[in-house]
Amino acid sequence: MTDPILHDLWNRYTCKSYDPTRKVPEEKLQILYEALRLTPSSINSQPWKFIVISSDKAKRRLYDTFTEPYHFNRQYVLDSTVTILFAHNPKYRLENYEEVVKKMIEDGRIPPEKKERALQSFRFARMHTDESGFNGHWTKAQLYIALGNAYHTLARLGIDSTALEGIDVERVEAEFKEELGGFACHVALCIGYHQATDYNAKLPKSRLEHDSIFIHL
Ligand SMILES: Cc1cc2nc3c(=O)[nH]c(=O)nc-3n(C[C@H](O)[C@H](O)[C@H](O)COP(=O)(O)O)c2cc1C
Incomplete structure (x- = not known):
């Protein structure tokens, strides 16, 4: 099965x-x-x-x-x-992440005194941000x-x-x-x-073979 x-x-x-x-x-x-x-x-x-x-x-x-x-x-x-x-x-932006951290405190995921430390994770967002903030x-x-x-x-x-x-x-x-x-x-x-007439429902699934997309080391 x-x-x-x-x-x-x-x-x-x-x-x-x-x-x-x-x-x-x-x-x-x-x-x-x-x-x-x-x-x-x-x-x-x-x-x-x-x-x-x-x-x-x-x-x-x-x-x-x-x-x-x-x-x-x-x-x-x-x-x-x-x-x-x-x-x-x-x-x-940081203010968006502040909202997330506030909710994590409300949900009991992090204690209030760890707020500043939690906000430091925003550096991972900064790493993907250009000069314009994008x-x-x-x-x-x-x-x-x-x-x-x-x-x-x-x-x-x-x-x-x-x-x-x-x-x-x-x-x-x-x-x-x-x-x-x-x-x-x-x-x-x-x-x-x-709909019963949907042609795509009857087509066989098609995907690349395992060996062409995986490398097992
Ligand atoms: C991000 C994304 C965008 C897609 N855009 C369209 C689309 O604009 N129109 C459409 O008919 N199918 C769209 N598809 C469907 C793909 O063509 C389809 O998932 C793929 O051919 C694999 O077929 P299956 O979903 O039937 O397994 C999209 C699929 C993905 C994941």
Whole structure:
């Protein structure tokens, strides 16, 4: 019998056609949101924001941002249950980390007297920051851990999804400027259930062979 983890990962796939009549139950979405919140990140920085597009109005706002060559992606936004905009802070600052440390104290992870010491971990963020304060390469890398976490969680829940890097970043960031509050959005994730006619569901999985991507020493 296949290991349950591998079973999930073999069976998940990128949905190319959603059934608009089948909605993901709210309690399952809540599990996904909690999984996203629990995503680990370097120095526990959590430099992200997740904007959940679920109302018809918000879906239409996102739909209208699509331009060529990404038009093929836009129908997923209307037919899936929700689309999550995955956003990262391109200029993660000490004040952002202060918020994290404050929460770690509240959660009892570090004692209040160790606050200054905990804040010293911010040096690892500084190492990835240029003169203008930009550290978006680093914060985006953290955000993609959340994307991977979402994939695995959805596979376990038997829910279909489509990651979309095929978005017009400039237009998405302009349309959702207020909600993003200065964060960048380079990727979204549609979530729902596939139609029986989805061609992609029937294709075999294809990945490079173990020996071409692993080096065991
Ligand atoms: C970060 C990322 C961005 C992606 N962007 C798109 C996209 O814009 N449109 C799309 O149809 N598929 C997109 N995909 C899906 C990939 O093409 C797909 O995951 C890959 O071919 C492997 O197939 P599988 O997910 O069915 O196993 C994206 C996947 C990832 C991880």
